[in-house]
Amino acid sequence: MLHPTYVPAVLLFALFASTVFGITQRDTPKRMIRYGLYCFVLFVGSAILISWLMYFIAR
Amino acid sequence: MATTPIKKSPAKPGFVYLPLILGWLVPGAGHFLVGKWGRGALLSLSILGMFLCGLAMNGQIHSGAHDILDMLSMAGDLGTGILYFISRTMGWGANLVQITTEDWGSRFIVVAGLLNIISAVDAHNLRTGRKA
Numbered sequence: 001m002l003h004p005t006y007v008p009a010v011l012l013f014a015l016f017a018s019t020v021f022g023i024t025q026r027d028t029p030k031r032m033i034r035y036g037l038y039c040f041v042l043f044v045g046s047a048i049l050i051s052w053l054m055y056f057i058a059r
Numbered sequence: 060m061a062t063t064p065i066k067k068s069p070a071k072p073g074f075v076y077l078p079l080i081l082g083w084l085v086p087g088a089g090h091f092l093v094g095k096w097g098r099g100a101l102l103s104l105s106i107l108g109m110f111l112c113g114l115a116m117n118g119q120i121h122s123g124a125h126d127i128l129d130m131l132s133m134a135g136d137l138g139t140g141i142l143y144f145i146s147r148t149m150g151w152g153a154n155l156v157q158i159t160t161e162d163w164g165s166r167f168i169v170v171a172g173l174l175n176i177i178s179a180v181d182a183h184n185l186r187t188g189r190k191a
Binding site: 001002003004009013014015016017019020021023027028049 | 084098101102104105106108109112115116117129160161164167170171174178182190191
């Protein structure tokens with residue numbers, strides 16, 4: 001069974017979701033890759049940002 | 060900002076909803092049907108990967124709608140098409156969620172279904188010529 005910690009789970013989720021977003025939301029391969037990378041960075045970046053926000057709220 | 064116009068492929072005759080239905084039933088199959096092999100393979104890998112990761116995390120596959128959240132989760136699970144019915148038949152994902160990673164697994168399965176719906180609609184758009 002798979003029991004990932006928080007960061008690997010976020011990375012897996014971001015990888016799969018941004019691949020689908022990139023392919024379905026853009027028309028040309030170059031734009032697909034750029035948009036996929038953009039989505040990946042946004043997913044991971046927002047997860048890190050929200051995690052730090054929760055850390056300070058909980059203190 | 061100037062944007063270059065994108066050439067749309069012309070619509071072909073026939074049953075235009077076939078890629079949509081097939082794409083929903085089997086992840087990536089809609090793209091295979093319209094001849095987009097690379098895109099189909101990547102979509103199939105991503106959706107199957109997310110679904111299998113969800114199952115490996117002991118995620119729950121919703122079988123009944125007891126409240127509004129269950130109903131929404133079940134709608135998401137149904138998006139995985141044939142994977143949902145295979146899992147139900149085999150009894151996979153029937154356990155109750157007890158730890159955090161199992162809850163994440165359930166979310167992975169729901170999102171895999173939602174991504175598959177996006178993918179199937181994209182295959183339909185390719186078939187109708189709305190997208191190149």
